Amino acid sequence: MDGKVKLVTKDGESFAKMKQGAPYFRREGVARDVINANDGEYAFIEIKLK
Numbered sequence: 001m002d003g004k005v006k007l008v009t010k011d012g013e014s015f016a017k018m019k020q021g022a023p024y025f026r027r028e029g030v031a032r033d034v035i036n037a038n039d040g041e042y043a044f045i046e047i048k049l050k
Contacts (some may be wrong), residue, residue, distance in 0.1 A: 001018070004035070004038060005035060005042070
């Protein structure tokens, strides 16, 4: 689903645009809280790679 999420980390807040079919990437070990920043319900799948 297209949309946006709010990322809250120890360094502050930022936003990420999500695009259907396009991967979203963060380095392993980044502690964050991911919050829906859309007007309606939103879901995405996070896969942790080692």
